[in-house]
Amino acid sequence: MRLLSPPVGLPVLSESDLVRQVARRLTDAITRGDLPPGAKVAEAAVARELGISRAPVREAARLLESQGLLCAHPRRGFFVRELSPADIDDLYDLRLCIERHAAVEAARRLDAPARAALRACLDDLYAAAQRDDAARTVEADYRFHRKICEIAGNGRLLRLFDGLATELKVVIGLIGRLYDDPHAIARTHEPVLAALEAGHAERIVAHVDHHLGVARREVGRLVRALSPGPEAP
Amino acid sequence: MRLLSPPVGLPVLSESDLVRQVARRLTDAITRGDLPPGAKVAEAAVARELGISRAPVREAARLLESQGLLCAHPRRGFFVRELSPADIDDLYDLRLCIERHAAVEAARRLDAPARAALRACLDDLYAAAQRDDAARTVEADYRFHRKICEIAGNGRLLRLFDGLATELKVVIGLIGRLYDDPHAIARTHEPVLAALEAGHAERIVAHVDHHLGVARREVGRLVRALSPGPEAP
DNA sequence: TAAGCGTCGATTGTCGACAGTTTCGGCTTG
DNA sequence: CAAGCCGAAACTGTCGACAATCGACGCTTA
Structure with missing residues (x-):
């Protein structure tokens, strides 16, 4: 065993x-x-x-x-726990909900060390993508998003994010890879960080929406491709 | 015991x-x-x-x-679990985060039965306020907000709301009453429902923000009045 | 008198056991 | 040959027990 x-x-x-x-x-x-x-x-x-x-x-x-x-x-x-496609939709919906909120709040509290930390996360992400290390890429991706929630300063929100991330890791692990192009994943984070640094709330939300929307569609597509049919718990 | x-x-x-x-x-x-x-x-x-x-x-x-x-x-x-004033802030912050999201989504799915259900919740709220029944007022208040999350159609979001509500019930139970004027609590829900029915996203968010902001300040004030000082877990 | 220390009771963490239920395999039967 | 029944093995739910640890009380001592 x-x-x-x-x-x-x-x-x-x-x-x-x-x-x-x-x-x-x-x-x-x-x-x-x-x-x-x-x-x-x-x-x-x-x-x-x-x-x-x-x-x-x-x-x-x-x-x-x-x-x-x-x-x-x-x-x-x-x-x-088995996750139906609908569950995954709910999960991403919730993730969008809290990451929007976290990003806006994080922008308000963004100081030099926080900025540096985010930059470091992105660098790790690039490095992992460079090495074609799928597991580390997912991990670095997760770290970047988590750091935003951390900067937002709401401990409960952070715990919630961790919970969602754990559940999502299951499906991501299931589909094996997140994107066909490992570099694309890193690049799609840039606009988010840029918007955060700009501090313009609407642009932040827009970029987070777009970034997570892409991820959600991608995961949804792959999951639907894998799952044989609708399953009722 | x-x-x-x-x-x-x-x-x-x-x-x-x-x-x-x-x-x-x-x-x-x-x-x-x-x-x-x-x-x-x-x-x-x-x-x-x-x-x-x-x-x-x-x-x-x-x-x-x-x-x-x-x-x-x-x-x-x-x-x-003991809740510090900071915890309560986090709790309300998170609640704001998910109720905004839920309200916007609920507005998109608002059909006749959903509208009727919300109206019924508000009627219960008025009735409880009328009878000066603090416990039932809190419960009806909770039901209204919960119904919005229910209509939003994300089961996970609903579970999350339930969890937050349970925790908040602890502090609300602790302070005994929510508002000095039990009728005011009912009236402050009207604009939220109106905005929901209008379906204008920004107005929905604005009204939810205002409604929850009032509640949050009120609870925060009462909690700070009760708690002797800052306590570190 | 106040502070420090040792002992005692109470409580937690973990274990093995037992009864009842579910599941899996084989056997019977139509 | 397929479907259904039956029995055994494995597993779950719950219990009581035991060692280890924590907190409190009282005692000693400066």
Whole structure:
């Protein structure tokens, strides 16, 4: 099995905050695609693999359930949440909603270090695209958007973004790649940063809308190409 | 103690979906104010009161932890999350963010039944204000806003709204009342509905902004009046 | 008297166990 | 040959138990 990879060595789990550690292992396995949508998360198997009892596993699963990553069917167990095309639409809709807000707010608070941080994120993005490293490209993309939310200064908004990003990573991991041209992804971020620095609210919203709209269409297209048909949970 | 009220009769809990039931009892107790912010949620005590073992209680607590209602301190237990004035600001900021979005989207999908439903919510609100029933007024207020999110048609956005509303109910319950004039609360919703029916996006956003801005300032004022000073978690 | 320290009770974190249910495979039967 | 039934294995939901840890109380001491 070996789905829940330990960092590297043989020792499986340390002692403190077991539940949190299990939750992280599970989310990693899900975003990595080792636990694909719809897969059953058997508590006993997870517990055995990690060398612990089932109680902490169940608690971790509850954490992920509230987060929307897992879905509990009574008497049947936990399953990795399946995302229908409509779900993905909702996800991107919500993401648009909060990133617009975050971007406008971030522009109001944009100082020199914040600007530099954003620039650094973009540089990472370019570098990853240059190296044709799909995983790192997605990660750098995510970092850029996350940084905007961070600068916006609303901790709850940031947590929300992280949650959405985790769910989106599942589908992105599923389709394997985000764009055909890895460089295009980097370039499409430039107008967003430019608008942020300009500080003009309407232009910010317009560029965020456009940028996310492109991503949404792209992901939607790829997902629809992959999914065989409409599935009802 | 009797903090976790059973609906009415003596039988404490039925058998199925115990975790979900415990979670609901706990959220009810929190929003009702029986478990005030900062209160310790002792698993053993809850389990004893409900006549069950600690395992389901812990799982329910994990659900509420991801929801932001509880806060887990390792080796110390679960505590009802405390909201600083800054937290409340963040909460209202986020609420503004999603309700703007929801309102614009709802306007695009506003058909006859949706319009009627919103009107009905407002009538309930007037009725509750008329009767000077603070709890019902808050509930009707919440229903109106929730209906907008419902009409918007994004299930995830609706869940998010529910989560925010639950957290806000805690502070609202804490301050006891929302407005000095219970009728004013009803009247301030009219322009929002009017803007929705007009379908003009900018006017919708403007009215939502104004409506929520008023609520936010009011709640902020009352909370600041109650809280002794800045508290760092 | 106030501060520091040690002990005791209470609570948490984790475990193994048990009953009830679901699921999977094979077998029977039309 | 397909469909349905039956039994066993595996799994879930819940429980009680035990060790480790935390907080509080009281005692000692400067």
